[in-house]
Amino acid sequence: MVKKTGRPGYLQIADELRERIRGGFLAPGEPLPSTAQLAEQFDASLSVVKMAMGILRNEGLVVGQQGKGVFVREDDQLAQDGDLRAEVTALRNAVQDLTRRLEQVEAVLHTPEQAPARKARG
Amino acid sequence: MVKKTGRPGYLQIADELRERIRGGFLAPGEPLPSTAQLAEQFDASLSVVKMAMGILRNEGLVVGQQGKGVFVREDDQLAQDGDLRAEVTALRNAVQDLTRRLEQVEAVLHTPEQAPARKARG
DNA sequence: CAAGCCAACTAGGTTAACTATGTTGGCTAT
DNA sequence: ATAGCCAACATAGTTAACCTAGTTGGCTTG
Numbered sequence: 001m002v003k004k005t006g007r008p009g010y011l012q013i014a015d016e017l018r019e020r021i022r023g024g025f026l027a028p029g030e031p032l033p034s035t036a037q038l039a040e041q042f043d044a045s046l047s048v049v050k051m052a053m054g055i056l057r058n059e060g061l062v063v064g065q066q067g068k069g070v071f072v073r074e075d076d077q078l079a080q081d082g083d084l085r086a087e088v089t090a091l092r093n094a095v096q097d098l099t100r101r102l103e104q105v106e107a108v109l110h111t112p113e114q115a116p117a118r119k120a121r122g
Numbered sequence: 123m124v125k126k127t128g129r130p131g132y133l134q135i136a137d138e139l140r141e142r143i144r145g146g147f148l149a150p151g152e153p154l155p156s157t158a159q160l161a162e163q164f165d166a167s168l169s170v171v172k173m174a175m176g177i178l179r180n181e182g183l184v185v186g187q188q189g190k191g192v193f194v195r196e197d198d199q200l201a202q203d204g205d206l207r208a209e210v211t212a213l214r215n216a217v218q219d220l221t222r223r224l225e226q227v228e229a230v231l232h233t234p235e236q237a238p239a240r241k242a243r244g
Numbered sequence: 245c246a247a248g249c250c251a252a253c254t255a256g257g258t259t260a261a262c263t264a265t266g267t268t269g270g271c272t273a274t
Numbered sequence: 275a276t277a278g279c280c281a282a283c284a285t286a287g288t289t290a291a292c293c294t295a296g297t298t299g300g301c302t303t304g
Binding site for chain 4: 269
């Protein structure tokens with residue numbers, strides 16, 4: 001693997017790619033090297049690279065597109081190093097949206113007879 | 123796998139365990155079932171369970187101890203540590219999961235006949 | 245009894261193989 | 275030239291196998 005520190009390889013690769021993104025070496029919207037290329041660059045197996053990609057995907061730093069590649073996230077500008085505020089704001093908005101929609105759904109479900117979609121089928 | 127939704131199994135398991143933790147069904151300091159037990163409970167392979175555990179570990183929700191088990195992180199450990207990024211990641215995952223589930227419910231309620239061709243806003 | 249060994253558990257890391265699916269470009273046949 | 279097919283490449287998910295290493299409890303041996 002990259003280095004023989006105690007840190008597992010898939011985390012080392014994730015760290016490295018994370019640094020490249022944060023440092024601007026990989027700009028938002030730009031594609032990362034393919035899995036195979038990264039495996040060769042890091043002298044790692046495909047599996048560990050895929051694990052690293054999964055972590056970055058889970059963190060929201062990158063977005064994968066099947067058949068095309070993995071791209072640095074660009075929409076909400078991924079909370080640079082200490083500026084998690086934007087991310088938290090986005091999450092708060094999302095929660096409010098979910099709450100509002102859930103209330104509407106619950107209102108429909110708790111209406112015994114008038115269920116607009118469920119009847120007239122059975 | 124658990125459900126036949128489009129959501130991959132390792133994410134479903136991570137979601138479920140995340141819910142158990144947030145719901146208090148798994149208290150802080152309490153051990154999760156072993157990997158093998160979870161694999162049986164979810165009718166999944168060891169691999170997908172390990173992937174789910176890796177996600178929760180990466181999010182900081184749980185702490186693994188080799189030879190002993192995986193434990194729900196204590197509250198005092200949870201709130202501090204400065205790494206809000208993992209916390210945000212966990213929140214984003216929860217929001218994504220809730221969004222997905224809500225979309226499915228809405229699709230049912232808003233579709234009188236059939237055709238689940240709803241795509242939801244971006 | 246005490247010390248040590250050992251088997252059976254545990255998490256964790258790595259690799260490989262297989263499948264599914266989407267994209268792209270090049271070739272071929274009309 | 276256009277349409278269609280197809281091979282190559284891409285991400286993504288799943289599974290299985292093998293290895294390391296820590297823990298625990300029981301058994302054996304001194």
